[in-house]
Amino acid sequence: MENSTKSIGKGIDRIDGILKITGKATYATDYPAKNMAYAVLFKSTIAAGQITKIDSTEAEKYPGVIKVITHENAPRLNTKGGLRGGALLQGPEIIFHGQHIGIVVAETFEQATAAAHLIKVEYNQKAEKTNFEKLAETPTMPKGKELADQVRGAGKSAMKTAEVTVEELYETPIEHHHPMEPHATMAMWEGDKLTLYNGSQIINGAQTAAAATLNMKPEQVRIISPFIGGGFGSKGGQWANLVLTAVAAKMVNRPVKLALTRQQMFNSVGLRQRNMQKLSIGATKEGKLVALAHEIISHTAINDEYIEPCGDCTKIMYDVPNSLITYRVVPMNIILPTYTRGPGKSTGSFALESAMDELAYKLKMDPIELRIKNEPPKDPSNGKPWSSRTTVKCLQEGAKAFGWDKRKAEPGTNKIGDDLIGYGVACGTYPARQRDSSAIIKLTLKNKVVHAKVEIAASDLGTGTNTILAQTAADGLGLPVNQITVKLGDSDLPPAAGSVGSVGASSFANAVNDACIKITDELLAKSGKQFFVRPTAAQLMISESFTDFQTRSDSKAPAEAEKYSAHSFNANFAEVRVNSITGMVKVTRFLAVTGAGKILNPKTARSQIIGGNVWGIGMALTEESVIDPRYGNFATRSFADYHVPTNLDIGNLDAMFINEEDLIPNKMGVKGIGEVGIVGVAAAVANAVFNATGKRVRSLPITPDKLL
CATH class of the missing domain: 3.30.365.10 (Aldehyde oxidase/xanthine dehydrogenase, molybdopterin binding domain)
Incomplete structure (x- = not known):
């Protein structure tokens, strides 16, 4: 069936809307696994100093507790792997209030939470730098060269030539992101391969950061993130909780879920x-x-x-x-x-x-x-x-x-x-801006009906990525939207930019559009025919009886854009x-x-x-x-x-x-x-x-x- 009207520019409903309102959309902690264990973070109660002693004896005896992980028994990680904010249980040093200092893993979330309250921590406390007004009296130059004067x-100095002037101080406070879905991860190991179900605004970025921090190759780590309940930047870079879930799963040899509480969101994932x-x-x-x-x-x-x-x-x-x-x-x-x-x-x-x-x-x-x-x-x-x-x-x-x-x-x-x-x-x-992104399009013909599948490691923060990519493919292939399936949110798919910095829609849609042009060109070449009017990919699949066909496109911004x-x-x-x-x-x-x-x-x-x-x-x-x-x-x-x-x-x-x-x-x-x-x-x-x-x-x- 040919698409007689254009889809792009129409305010169609989200194609994943029904999944969301019926609760069938799968977020980070919605995936079932046999023998699941539950992890809870516990945090520092000082802002600066060192841990001198952690007593987890009572917690370890608590019903259901499998493991207590601290800097004393955590594996050595690569702290320069690309995760943000530190807090990877690599030593006794404390640099902010609420820094992760350990994980309790138990049979249930409630048992892990209760046990975490039983852990006794002693500190050698140092003077903390927490008074912004006082510290702002003697600021320093940033390290980043892009922030030079x-x-x-x-x-x-030209102010003195002005006839009318305004000179005032404006202040904006600390704010927090607070997406509806707090940060959460589920980790599963199969041999030396790791799968992380996680809300990630940049799928491939989360993959490379997790792999580097865990001293693994990117191809050993898979990020699955088809639905994200908001992020606003906090899920752009990844934080310690992502890798610590993987560490916990490895140490207990079971799948592990770790979800931050709303209170933990204030000191775990930036601001x-x-x-x-x-x-x-x-x-x-x-x-x-x-x-x-x-x-x-x-x-x-x-x-x-x-x-x-x-x-x-x-x-x-x-x-x-x-x-x-x-x-x-x-x-x-x-x-x-x-x-x-x-x-x-x-x-x-x-x-x-x-x-x-x-x-x-x-x-x-x-x-x-x-x-x-x-x-x-x-x-x-x-x-x-x-x-x-x-x-x-x-x-x-x-x-x-x-x-x-x-x-x-x-x-x-x-x-x-x-x-x-x-x-x-x-x-x-x-x-x-447009950032480098790749997409695969797979076409199938059955009973004279063409269906298309779009595959791209993009993310949908709840912004409508699934829908706009289906619209882009519909117009590019000559199909109605309901004959398009979009698969995203998986690092096994062709690499893509992130849903950050307003680059998502332009990068993903252009990758899909380029793939539509390319697959049409390839089908034309395969047909060996010349057409007076360029046919759509859907028309070619039917007229030439191709049962299936696919292609991949790797898209970049136009060279002229930089000018x-x-x-x-x-x-x-x-x-x-x-x-x-x-x-x-x-x-x-x-x-x-x-x-x-x-x-x-x-x-x-x-x-x-x-x-x-x-x-x-x-x-x-x-x-x-x-x-x-x-x-x-x-x-x-x-x-x-x-x-x-x-x-x-x-x-x-x-x-x-x-x-x-x-x-x-x-x-x-x-x-x-x-x-x-x-x-x-x-x-x-x-x-x-x-x-x-x-x-x-x-x-x-x-x-x-x-x-x-």
């Missing part, structure tokens, strides 16, 4: 680091930018370095001849920070876009007009031409759809009852109501307008954008992980005190996409939307709060005590 023109950002903007009285400086202080781990690139938006968003971007860092006794949705761009855009709003207010200028006035004709950071840039269109179309003309420029003047009404706007961006600066862009519009008596903020309306190239499926794309918007609203109003500086542990360690927005916290959300064809970054013109959905959101809310109240909150989250 970036100066353009006269740098910050979004706290950032202090000084923004200095100088402009003429007419609103033309003359200088821009973005000076950032962040923290990292004692033993390793990760720093969010908070200056990334500042580098490219506005046309300014003189700029400075600097990074400074303070090592602390806290788990290594890591990639968190929109890393650097979400936090950096809060500072940049808040400062732009402050400048607009000082200039008595509309914030949209100020942004358009400083639109750069090419990428200011490297001089490359844009592959395309939709910022102005996003602002203009969004203003019309949102009703920006109803905004009152003077703060605090729009009131209904006890509520102050405010409008805010902020822009964002995220790079558009351009390619990005997705957005404009975010927020309406807030602030109760003048309680200080409570409610986002009543939010609109995100995004230019992200070809939208493969508007339904799943809208879901992605709205998800990013919700997190951005949470970033603005509720989310904050608080460290107790006396001990280095998190005072917030459950959903009772770490507030993720729920339905009642969120008003009317809407998402619009700009029609955009940009075939420079990749052949299909797919740009990626997973990251950009959060960029600029917190600033739009903060700017709306200022418009409502006249109070500028520069330290997130914006809680009632900061407004009253």
Whole structure:
């Protein structure tokens, strides 16, 4: 049956939706195995020092306990194997509160949990570095060369030539990822071969990191991860729990499951680091930018370095001849920070876009007009031409759809009852890239019906990868979607990029599309015929009676792509109501307008954008992980005190996409939307709060005590 209408661009339902709502989708701990054992981690209760004694006598006697594993009996691992954060039970050294110091393996999860509480640990405690404010007074240069000071023109010194200036400090707190599915692994050994069922955003990355850490070859390790209950970056790099599950399974010679609890998620799998950002903007009285400086202080781990690139938006968003971007860092006794949705761009855009709003207010200028006035004709950071840039269109179309003309420029003047009404706007961006990926397509013909199977070691975080790849294959092969099967989430499949950095959709879809073109070409060659109109692969299978045929394609980004600066862009519009008596903020309306190239499926794309918007609203109003500086542990360690927005916290959300064809970054013109959905959101809310109240909150989250 030929596919008469195109599938790409249609908002079809997720092809795996029924599996998920019926509970048939298999996540990391859903796989059955004979003789399963259960592992529970136990953790350090100090932030710095050494373990002097571990007494596990009582735990080992507890009913059902099979093994207690600590640094005293764990095998030697390769600590430079690529896992993040250390904590591999390789010695007595403690570098953060909550570091893994052992595993209890038992017949049941409950027995392992109870036994873990019986273990007595003695420490030689050292002075911990956990007070960010104090340490930030004497930060150091980062080790990473890409974070060296970036100066353009006269740098910050050009500020003295400006007629109007804004110089302020903006702060964003530690945040945690908190996917619905906490990190979990099941490990099974068969001889020297290891299978790990695990939520992995980068399937092949998890495979190579696990193999290297365990001193094995990648082909000895198989990662199976067909469904992932969210990750937001925390499942991008892999953490110690992945390999420690394999260690436990080897030591007890049985399959083992290890699932983190929600509380353990706070100190096991990274976090979004706290950032202090000084923004200095100088402009003429007419609103033309003359200088821009973005000076950032962040923290990292004692033993390793990760720093969010908070200056990334500042580098490219506005046309300014003189700029400075600097990074400074303070090592602390806290788990290594890591990639968190929109890393650097979400936090950096809060500072940049808040400062732009402050400048607009000082200039008595509309914030949209100020942004358009400083639109750069090419990428200011490297001089490359844009592959395309939709910022102005996003602002203009969004203003019309949102009703920006109803905004009152003077703060605090729009009131209904006890509520102050405010409008805010902020822009964002995220790079558009394609990464190397491979795909196999297998075609079969039975009873004159063609079916296709797509195989690729991609991952689906819940974002709709299965669906967009089925749509891509349907159009590429001339088949309806219901005759396509997609197999992903397995390292035995052709290698692929990860679901990280908004490279997933462009990398996976282009690999599948290339495989469709290739298989059609090969079927044409095999037929030995010439056709006036190019037939589809499905038509060729039927006309030539081929019962089965397959091919593999290995795809790369176009060579020309490097000559351009390619990005997705957005404009975010927020309406807030602030109760003048309680200080409570409610986002009543939010609109995100995004230019992200070809939208493969508007339904799943809208879901992605709205998800990013919700997190951005949470970033603005509720989310904050608080460290107790006396001990280095998190005072917030459950959903009772770490507030993720729920339905009642969120008003009317809407998402619009700009029609955009940009075939420079990749052949299909797919740009990626997973990251950009959060960029600029917190600033739009903060700017709306200022418009409502006249109070500028520069330290997130914006809680009632900061407004009253």
